[in-house]
Amino acid sequence: QLQLQESGPGLVKPSETLSLTCTVSGGSISSSSYYWGWIRQPPGKGLEWIGSIYYSGSTYYNPSLKSRVTISVDTSKNQFSLKLSSVTAADTAVYYCARGDRAETNAFDIWGQGTMVTVSS
Amino acid sequence: DIVMTQTPLSSPVTLGQPASISCRSSQSLVHSDGNTYLSWLQQRPGQPPRLLIYKISNRFSGVPDRFSGSGAGTDFTLKISRVEAEDVGVYYCMQATQFPQTFGQGTRLEIK
Numbered sequence A: 001q002l003q004l005q006e007s008g009p010g011l012v013k014p015s016e017t018l019s020l021t022c023t024v025s026g027g028s029i030s031s032s033s034y035y036w037g038w039i040r041q042p043p044g045k046g047l048e049w050i051g052s053i054y055y056s057g058s059t060y061y062n063p064s065l066k067s068r069v070t071i072s073v074d075t076s077k078n079q080f081s082l083k084l085s086s087v088t089a090a091d092t093a094v095y096y097c098a099r100g101d102r103a104e105t106n107a108f109d110i111w112g113q114g115t116m117v118t119v120s121s
Numbered sequence B: 001d002i003v004m005t006q007t008p009l010s011s012p013v014t015l016g017q018p019a020s021i022s023c024r025s026s027q028s029l030v031h032s033d034g035n036t037y038l039s040w041l042q043q044r045p046g047q048p049p050r051l052l053i054y055k056i057s058n059r060f061s062g063v064p065d066r067f068s069g070s071g072a073g074t075d076f077t078l079k080i081s082r083v084e085a086e087d088v089g090v091y092y093c094m095q096a097t098q099f100p101q102t103f104g105q106g107t108r109l110e111i112k
Helices: none
Strands: A003-007 A018-025 A034-041 A048-054 A059-061 A069-074 A079-084 A093-101 A108-111 A115-119 B004-007 B010-013 B019-025 B038-043 B050-054 B067-072 B075-080 B089-095 B107-111
Touching (some): A048 A093, B004 B089, B019 B107, B038 B067, B050 B067, B075 B089
Parallel strands (some): B010 B107
Antiparallel strands (some): A003 A018, A018 A079, B004 B019, B019 B075, B038 B089, B067 B075, B089 B107
């Protein structure tokens, strides 16, 4: 079945760019029925939607992060990526990638295990 | 942004007893297409979130039928008919009617 796996550095310095990749296995990322998103969770806190990318290439970002976020897709590698620039300690969190179902649920129905990213010098 | 407010924030429950979590949105979640994109997710300790309910009341694949969702407009409820030990965790409501998609603060379900 479809699985998602996040990868990337676990430690990023303040003011640098956080870069994460989500590898999709067991299915194609190139389906118009789905969209792909990033959600984060600071330690001991709740969930925050970062943004999503659709089959058409359209992207939607949380306005609170919009100026610093870029989400892109690499169909040749069946991956999508997150870049978050000018990070601070407030960006320390577990970052999840997830699949959204446009056709049926319009919810994130499959999640990766998450990857912890710490922002510290 | 649509603000999602959950109550209670913590819910101690006896095994085998029912549990109920409320979620209220700051504006109607009825989309222009007629659907209401309100979902419920469960996050067990140390695990990623898991989709339980979508579009108010539809159970996702593999979700036990002791979980049910209801509501309309701005007021929604997740009910567990008989709590089991594996239900311990944090429950979130989430709206996908309008960008940015937003989550409730989470409700921690624990066993008495």
